[in-house]
Amino acid sequence: MKLANDLFLRAFTDERLPRPPLWLLRQAGRYLPEYRASRARFPSFMDACRSKEFCAEVMLQPLARYPLDAAILFSDILTIPDAMNLGLSFGVGEGPKFASPLRDERAVSALRKPALESLQYVFDAVAHCKQALTDHVNGEVVQRIPLIGFSGSPFTLACYMIEGAGSANEFAHVRRMMFQRPDLLERVLEVNTQSVIEYLEAQAHAGANVLMIFDSWGGVLSPSQYRKYSLASITKIVAELKRRLPGIPIISFSKGANVSLAAQAQLGADALGIDWQTDLAEARASVGAKITLQGNFDPALMATDEATLRRAVHDAWSGFDPHHRYIANLGHGITPDANPELVHVLLDEIHRSANA
Amino acid sequence: MKLANDLFLRAFTDERLPRPPLWLLRQAGRYLPEYRASRARFPSFMDACRSKEFCAEVMLQPLARYPLDAAILFSDILTIPDAMNLGLSFGVGEGPKFASPLRDERAVSALRKPALESLQYVFDAVAHCKQALTDHVNGEVVQRIPLIGFSGSPFTLACYMIEGAGSANEFAHVRRMMFQRPDLLERVLEVNTQSVIEYLEAQAHAGANVLMIFDSWGGVLSPSQYRKYSLASITKIVAELKRRLPGIPIISFSKGANVSLAAQAQLGADALGIDWQTDLAEARASVGAKITLQGNFDPALMATDEATLRRAVHDAWSGFDPHHRYIANLGHGITPDANPELVHVLLDEIHRSANA
Numbered sequence: 001m002k003l004a005n006d007l008f009l010r011a012f013t014d015e016r017l018p019r020p021p022l023w024l025l026r027q028a029g030r031y032l033p034e035y036r037a038s039r040a041r042f043p044s045f046m047d048a049c050r051s052k053e054f055c056a057e058v059m060l061q062p063l064a065r066y067p068l069d070a071a072i073l074f075s076d077i078l079t080i081p082d083a084m085n086l087g088l089s090f091g092v093g094e095g096p097k098f099a100s101p102l103r104d105e106r107a108v109s110a111l112r113k114p115a116l117e118s119l120q121y122v123f124d125a126v127a128h129c130k131q132a133l134t135d136h137v138n139g140e141v142v143q144r145i146p147l148i149g150f151s152g153s154p155f156t157l158a159c160y161m162i163e164g165a166g167s168a169n170e171f172a173h174v175r176r177m178m179f180q181r182p183d184l185l186e187r188v189l190e191v192n193t194q195s196v197i198e199y200l201e202a203q204a205h206a207g208a209n210v211l212m213i214f215d216s217w218g219g220v221l222s223p224s225q226y227r228k229y230s231l232a233s234i235t236k237i238v239a240e241l242k243r244r245l246p247g248i249p250i251i252s253f254s255k256g257a258n259v260s261l262a263a264q265a266q267l268g269a270d271a272l273g274i275d276w277q278t279d280l281a282e283a284r285a286s287v288g289a290k291i292t293l294q295g296n297f298d299p300a301l302m303a304t305d306e307a308t309l310r311r312a313v314h315d316a317w318s319g320f321d322p323h324h325r326y327i328a329n330l331g332h333g334i335t336p337d338a339n340p341e342l343v344h345v346l347l348d349e350i351h352r353s354a355n356a
Numbered sequence: 357m358k359l360a361n362d363l364f365l366r367a368f369t370d371e372r373l374p375r376p377p378l379w380l381l382r383q384a385g386r387y388l389p390e391y392r393a394s395r396a397r398f399p400s401f402m403d404a405c406r407s408k409e410f411c412a413e414v415m416l417q418p419l420a421r422y423p424l425d426a427a428i429l430f431s432d433i434l435t436i437p438d439a440m441n442l443g444l445s446f447g448v449g450e451g452p453k454f455a456s457p458l459r460d461e462r463a464v465s466a467l468r469k470p471a472l473e474s475l476q477y478v479f480d481a482v483a484h485c486k487q488a489l490t491d492h493v494n495g496e497v498v499q500r501i502p503l504i505g506f507s508g509s510p511f512t513l514a515c516y517m518i519e520g521a522g523s524a525n526e527f528a529h530v531r532r533m534m535f536q537r538p539d540l541l542e543r544v545l546e547v548n549t550q551s552v553i554e555y556l557e558a559q560a561h562a563g564a565n566v567l568m569i570f571d572s573w574g575g576v577l578s579p580s581q582y583r584k585y586s587l588a589s590i591t592k593i594v595a596e597l598k599r600r601l602p603g604i605p606i607i608s609f610s611k612g613a614n615v616s617l618a619a620q621a622q623l624g625a626d627a628l629g630i631d632w633q634t635d636l637a638e639a640r641a642s643v644g645a646k647i648t649l650q651g652n653f654d655p656a657l658m659a660t661d662e663a664t665l666r667r668a669v670h671d672a673w674s675g676f677d678p679h680h681r682y683i684a685n686l687g688h689g690i691t692p693d694a695n696p697e698l699v700h701v702l703l704d705e706i707h708r709s710a711n712a
Binding site for chain 2: 169172175176179180219220221222223224258259276277278279282298299300301303304305308312335337
């Protein structure tokens, strides 16, 4: 389907753009009062994720406020382990918890790639989001902006599956298994890798224009461990998806792994997410000119003030070319305390600074 | 006073050592049942820290079990902000909390360097630890092993003082102040810097042989922010202490700031702590041959098994010279789930691998 605004897709090419496209990590989220109102209709977060109507509704909310250049599927990164029946739940005000974490050989041996049917609700949500993005312009059916599908990375999924919860102790159980039984960790990663390939392929078939892999926890590893246990499986996924889905851009985002950006540049992804702990000019120097960078304004800026935010955008681009292979975004998800008005300022300053 | 074992001090020189000295971050800690028994006598953690008898007792506990090469003062990194009357408390099973975090200009303006008298209990603990380490050998009074004194870094103290608590949100309030009111953050850092200088100087006068600065949170910043807001104040402290205390080695440990090791090598410290997310050979390549490195076995290893731990020590030293300017240690504090028996294995493997 023709896109009314294809600026985001053009950022994956060598074309010089008049300004960088902008979208925001977690742009459909708790900083928007309309999101909180929609979310309140569901008893649990996963219940909300299972409603394609909810997913499309909240996906559209930031687009109704701001002229953003990409939409992203509303879902969770833990849908795959949830479909593996590890007993996912979200406590009130807490992160995810798994009732049956993978701690021993028996549990790991029993792990199976989930049937795609158990994730059909996600693909339905993708299709519903896609539908919600279509518009009629001069009698022609067009898609307003591209839709991003996504998954957690195999290592990041493994972190939650093995630890059973978030990062309180920097995933000590995962690191213990990595040292003590690397064969078990490798098996979890392999099951996850095959699952993520099928999961992302199905999202593309359901209508996603771009795919993104969130490696939230690759950064807890040392560089050599990161290459072996996180980057290797992302590389495998990207190679297979490039074969199955030629032409679909892929973004890989390993938060906290900025020290390994040069290695990430070799993984085969079209774009790399950059966290706010990395200087953009240094990131560009690490990866070369053929990779698109996405990021990396500090989410804390969205809870400051107009002058501060404008200055920070200006500073972030010092020594960096924002017109070439660059997608403006935050360096991590926008936080609940963000001021929604500042998104307008961010957009305006991106237009202004790009033309300065 | 003469040292019975000065291997640790010799690691700060160019001398080639038969094996690296070993001590463990948080070696007096909850992994030892005798520590838990001693700690249970006090209603709160800070009450325990205020008893010089307790500090010396638990400082000695790991030394009674293992032939370690350095002792460290038992204290907390938040003694300085506590003495600034910000209302420090430790909830059960939680991290530190400040009742009056520094959030506005008024609070920051009112901040003062604490009177050294309010920290006298720490200097008394240093002196008591020093006394507890003395021994009589052939009629001569000797100190068994060197004693390390320590402080939190100005930025790390500021993190807790401004955020009011630990790292749940990667110190969003601190980052907000850094962007919005850098002048306020600079003032907090300056007060902290002067406080840390006096605090560490007094610990040296009370008997500490080596001083260590724990920068637990410098790694939440981008490299340029880290240099400006964390490294700059550590550099100022080290320069001043080198003037006041010539001959006292100083160790600086910025966890999570491995990407900035080359910059850290310029700060003037004798040694740099290396976290477990950094490969030792790469760290050596970043800092050159004139700086001592301390670290960096993954604490998760101490909850594995003998074969795994031996292999990991061997692997960690691949391409790395452990005989020159190197102090063996963990890359972060030993955790409560560590197996105390594995410390013997670690010691044995360090002897064995160093002689292989």
